[in-house]
Amino acid sequence: MSSVNTAVQLITREEAEKGLSRAGSTCSPALARGPWEYDLAEALAGEPAYGPGASSSDVAPQATPRQGQLPEEYKKASDAELDARIRAAxxxxxxxxxxxxxxxxxxxxxQYADFVGDSFQLANAALTKPDAEAIIFCGVHFMAETADILSTPEQAVILPNLAAGCSMADMADEDSVEECWEQLEEIFGTEPDASGRVPVIPVTYMNSSAALKAFCGRNGGIVCTSSNAKVVLEWAFERGQRVLFFPDQHLGRNTAKALGVPLEQMPMWNPRKELGGNDEQQLLDSRVILWHGFCSVHKRFNVGQIEKARQDFPGVNVIVHPECPMEVVDAADSAGSTDFIKKAIAAATEPTTFAIGTEINMVNRLAAENPQHTIFCLDPVICPCSTMYRIHPGYLAWVLEELVEGRVVNRITVDESVQDNAKIALERMLAAKPA
Structure with a gap:
């Protein structure tokens, strides 16, 4: 099976050379271009962006990191040359x-990674290499921040392309969350109830900035992953009367619903509206207050795609990520983290057809690694995570060769004042192990 990048290149070439119309085959033919073209376009425009294929509704904040220009030699290098240079470095x-x-x-x-996994697994993987001088994180910005918090001060965490951010993480910023928190304290007060539970516990998804992890750390809160969200919510309910969950509404809603929290007790908080778009009574009656955030990749999945998969492949096993909308999770056979999806496929002893609702690069890789099964992505449109896609072998070759020369580029550092509180919330997360 060809890679996602190869498929995008072929689709784009066919459309250009033969005039074939394959509209909808890929969410953006611009994905075929080198990411450095977008680094330059953003520099010229003076405006950051998430990259080709990103939803038009995902507007990058002005503070979004931008990548400087990649040296020409890496832009012009062939795939074979980049491969040789990366392996040599x-x-x-x-x-x-x-x-x-x-x-x-x-x-x-x-193909060059020493460890492959989700953000939490990779942060833990870095801890197994305390003697490594540099940790090159081929992911997105919040993941590199977490690695910097958990690694030793002597280790340099490097993000090959600084423009590899996360639109979901950007949907909850520190100022907006602080303002929300102040309004909630005015309504709920700060005193615990008779059982010692405080009015509200903040819970942030791993897909958030270090500043928001620190916010949770200093306000009695915790970080969660898609793997341990259930355990984390149970932890929070033991300590608080309700939870403020950000930035992903869907993970929060799907997890709380599975724990028996009624939908009417899960109001949405839209930071652009007064009281988040709620009245005081709705907030007083709440168990989980959901932030108005989402993953643009997982928002693409819908019930119609599941219905078509069941029609085309009777007996298909549909597995989706809990960042998908509630109706998609309800219609699927199961839902879980990327690691859950990987393990579910590995556990299938007989040839099985799987329809997967998560990012296309992972789905394609699972299909290639498990040829005994039929595995395909629920979304027929090739649309990878636009920010993750900003990392290209050219950038990896560049940061590695700079290290060889004794220079550290694109280092991600989290201020010590932020690190201390963020680490508290992360350590609480580490202790909240799923059964």
Whole structure:
């Protein structure tokens, strides 16, 4: 099976050379271009963006990091040349550098990773290499921040392309959450009830900035992953009367619903509206207050896609990520984290047809690794995570060769004042192990 990048290149070439109309085959033919074209376009426009294929409704904040220009030699290098240079640099650096690759990363980069996993697994993987001088995180910005918080001060965490951010993480910023918190304290007060539970516990998804993790740390809250969200909510309910969950509404809603929380007790908080778009009574009656955030990749999945999969493949096993909308999770056979999806497929002893609702790079890789099964993505349109896709072998070759020369570029650092509180929330998360 060809990689997502190869498929996008072929689709784009066919449309250009033969005039074929394959509208809808890929969410953006611009994905075929080098990411450095977008670095330059953003520099010229003076406006950050998430990259080709991103939803038009995902507007990058002005503070979004931007990538400087990649040296010309890496833009012009062939795939074979980049491969040779990356492997040579890795060999020279040896144990001094470790490369982490997220499940959603393109195959052309993931082939060089020393560890592959989700953001939480990769942050833990970095801890197994305390002697590595550099941790090259082929993921997105919040993941590199988490690795910096959990790694030693002597280790440099590097993000090959600084423009690899996350639109969901950007949907909840520190100022908006602080303002929300102040309004909630005015309504709920700050005193615990008779059983010692405080009025509200903040819970942030791993897909958030270090500043929001620190906010949770200093306000009695915790970080969750898609793997341990259920355990984390149970932890929070033991300590609080209700939960403020951000930034992903869908993970919060799906997890709370599975715990028996009624939908009417899960109001949405829209930071652009007064009281988040609620009245005081709705908030007083709440158990989980959901932030108005979402993942643009997982928002693409819908019930119609599941119905078509069941029609085309009777007996198909539909597995989706809990970042998908509630109606999609309800219509699927099961829902879980990227690691859950991977393990579910590995556990199938007989040839099975799987329809998967998560990012296309991971789905394609699962299909290639499990040829005994039929595995396909629920969304027929090739639309990878636009920000993860900003990382290309050219950037990886550049940061590695700079390390060989004794120079650290694109280092991600979290201020010590932020690190201390963020680490508190992360350590609470580490202790909240799923059964």
């Amino acid at each position: 890795k060999a020279t650096l040896g144990d001094r550098a470790v490369i982490l690759g997220h499940f959603y990363q393109r195959d052309e980069v993931i």
